Amino acid sequence: MRGLRRRQTVIIARTEVARSIFSRRVLPVLLLVGMPLSLALLRGLFMPEARRANIGHTTADFAQMFFFFYLRFIVFFSCAVLFVKLFRGEILERSLHYSLMAPVRRRVLVVGKYLGGLASTWILLLGATVVIFVLFYVAHGSLGLRYLISGAGIADLAGYLGVVALACAAYGALFLLAGLYFKNPMVPAVLFLGWEAATPFLPAALKALSIVHYLGSLLPVPPVMGPLAMLAQPVAPWVAILGVLASIGVSLALAVRKARRLEVTYSAD
Amino acid sequence: MSDERIIFRGVSKFYGEVLGVNRVNLEFKPGLTGLVGPNGSGKSTLMHLMTGLLSPTKGEISVLGIPPNRPERLFRAVGYCTQYDSFPAGATGATFLRQTLLLHGMDRGQADARAWEVLEQVGLTDAARRKIAGYSKGMRQRIKLAQALCHRPSVMVLDEPLNGLDPMGRAEMIQLFREMADEGRYVIVSSHILHEVDLISDAVVMIHGGTVVAEGGIREVRAEIKSQPIQVLIRCDRPHAVAGRLFDFKHVVDVRILGDGEGLMVRTEDARSFFADLTGVIVESGVAVETVMPADETVHAVYDYLIGQPGGTT
Numbered sequence: 028m029r030g031l032r033r034r035q036t037v038i039i040a041r042t043e044v045a046r047s048i049f050s051r052r053v054l055p056v057l058l059l060v061g062m063p064l065s066l067a068l069l070r071g072l073f074m075p076e077a078r079r080a081n082i083g084h085t086t087a088d089f090a091q092m093f094f095f096f097y098l099r100f101i102v103f104f105s106c107a108v109l110f111v112k113l114f115r116g117e118i119l120e121r122s123l124h125y126s127l128m129a130p131v132r133r134r135v136l137v138v139g140k141y142l143g144g145l146a147s148t149w150i151l152l153l154g155a156t157v158v159i160f161v162l163f164y165v166a167h168g169s170l171g172l173r174y175l176i177s178g179a180g181i182a183d184l185a186g187y188l189g190v191v192a193l194a195c196a197a198y199g200a201l202f203l204l205a206g207l208y209f210k211n212p213m214v215p216a217v218l219f220l221g222w223e224a225a226t227p228f229l230p231a232a233l234k235a236l237s238i239v240h241y242l243g244s245l246l247p248v249p250p251v252m253g254p255l256a257m258l259a260q261p262v263a264p265w266v267a268i269l270g271v272l273a274s275i276g277v278s279l280a281l282a283v284r285k286a287r288r289l290e291v292t293y294s295a296d
Numbered sequence: 297m298s299d300e301r302i303i304f305r306g307v308s309k310f311y312g313e314v315l316g317v318n319r320v321n322l323e324f325k326p327g328l329t330g331l332v333g334p335n336g337s338g339k340s341t342l343m344h345l346m347t348g349l350l351s352p353t354k355g356e357i358s359v360l361g362i363p364p365n366r367p368e369r370l371f372r373a374v375g376y377c378t379q380y381d382s383f384p385a386g387a388t389g390a391t392f393l394r395q396t397l398l399l400h401g402m403d404r405g406q407a408d409a410r411a412w413e414v415l416e417q418v419g420l421t422d423a424a425r426r427k428i429a430g431y432s433k434g435m436r437q438r439i440k441l442a443q444a445l446c447h448r449p450s451v452m453v454l455d456e457p458l459n460g461l462d463p464m465g466r467a468e469m470i471q472l473f474r475e476m477a478d479e480g481r482y483v484i485v486s487s488h489i490l491h492e493v494d495l496i497s498d499a500v501v502m503i504h505g506g507t508v509v510a511e512g513g514i515r516e517v518r519a520e521i522k523s524q525p526i527q528v529l530i531r532c533d534r535p536h537a538v539a540g541r542l543f544d545f546k547h548v549v550d551v552r553i554l555g556d557g558e559g560l561m562v563r564t565e566d567a568r569s570f571f572a573d574l575t576g577v578i579v580e581s582g583v584a585v586e587t588v589m590p591a592d593e594t595v596h597a598v599y600d601y602l603i604g605q606p607g608g609t610t
Binding site: 031034035038039042045046049050117120121122124125127128129130131132133135287288290291292293 | 368
């Protein structure tokens with residue numbers, strides 16, 4: 028029975044990957060990812076000759092771009108687009124009943140869809156992270172390549188990939204939940220973006236309810252926070268990882284609870 | 297709860313303050329059951345409740361001993377062809393069925409083989425590799441049916457399954473439903489075409505305003521409608537001779553000679569006594585009788601008596 032559930036999970040996940048990556052659903056994500064890619068490309072093309080010899084600038088620039096733009100905006104909205112559609116997309120297409128008529132526990136359905144969304148965002152966003160990171164450094168020619176291959180580049184890249192992977196997992200679980208609860212999940216998504224942006228100003232207890240607070244504590248190169256640095260209060264990496272995992276667990280548990288009560292009432296949705 | 301029946305016990309469903317179905321007590325038996333009622337009467341709600349796509353506000357439902365909120369067990373036994381004319385984006389006929397069968401635990405080879413077998417059964421082999429979005433209405437109806445029956449369920453719930461099918465397709469599907477019912481499976485069909493329900497059903501459930509107004513074999517249901525005398529058609533060579541004698545019986549309320557003069561229509565309040573007395577009349581008058589048959593033991597007539605004109609039904 029457990030084997031069957033595992034197979035069902037894989038089938039559902041695989042289907043969601045195909046729906047997310049090989050359909051029009053992927054277009055907004057490609058547009059989003061295209062922004063930092065273009066930025067990295069233009070930065071490399073128009074980098075003043077004098078800066079090409081100094082890789083430290085690029086490391087700092089990437090850290091700023093990654094935290095304030097890529098993670099908070101591109102990864103956030105890419106996850107919103109793909110994970111919200113896992114259930115809400117089927118409700119809008121009026122095909123949710125086929126998912127609910129499969130001989131599958133609702134829990135398996137939620138987990139399968141979540142893993143499908145996660146695999147899709149990982150493929151797209153981890154891939155994009157690698158390309159953007161490389162584009163930032165190849166502008167430095169052989170110096171950049173050496174940094175990427177034998178310098179600290181690989182370790183930094185691995186750190187950023189870990190943060191993106193965790194961000195997809197945490198935001199994904201949250202947006203899957205939003206897709207189950209809200210008719211227009213983009214409204215709570217934008218509100219949550221505001222909450223995430225306000226994190227530095229929140230008291231410590233409320234910071235714990237922010238995902239970016241934990242992700243920021245895991246960055247391989249801390250961004251320059253300016254006056255906000257005093258308010259950031261980063262946590263230890265193991266606390267950050269536990270915090271992210273806890274948020275995933277809570278979101279998925281609530282999603283399973285909601286999915287068990289899910290009804291097909293398209294006219295009301 | 298029994299393991300071999302489909303039972304509704306005191307089931308009500310409200311959508312906010314809007315009534316879906318109210319205090320439904322039903323028991324479906326194996327065979328073909330027609331579910332009839334006007335638009336918005338609660339037929340689809342009843343089917344959704346039976347298949348767990350809706351949860352009852354009150355009451356309990358058991359499908360062969362399985363509560364509908366256990367899809368992992370329920371949909372091994374149940375196939376549901378819904379009213380919705382929508383499909384997963386990008387699916388072809390073959391991938392749609394294969395996906396269903398894989399989720400039932402078949403391996404790829406088995407799923408492919410069974411998918412093609414069912415596609416052939418519903419006449420869609422030529423279109424199997426085309427996207428369902430490009431199918432005609434009739435083809436979409438066939439693929440929905442294929443999806444509902446591909447895993448060989450013992451309960452088939454079919455919401456307007458004949459919609460959009462051409463006459464040949466309807467005949468094929470009706471035969472298929474009949475075969476499944478004859479195998480002892482539960483086949484529950486809603487249809488707005490009452491004469492088709494009449495032709496294929498072993499029993500009917502009539503629903504109106506969210507309430508079940510009648511259930512059972514059509515003859516039993518008809519017999520329960522005491523307010524409407526039963527109509528009997530008699531085709532014979534000397535209808536006037538028979539008519540004169542029939543007026544002697546108290547239970548006969550009306551006798552009309554047919555327009556072609558070759559028979560008569562009798563309305564009686566007591567069918568059993570009527571048929572007993574009719575035998576004597578025929579023997580004594582010596583008329584040659586071609587046919588004696590109830591004229592309103594049909595879904596159409598019963599529907600008309602209980603619910604009203606069936607023109608607007610779905």
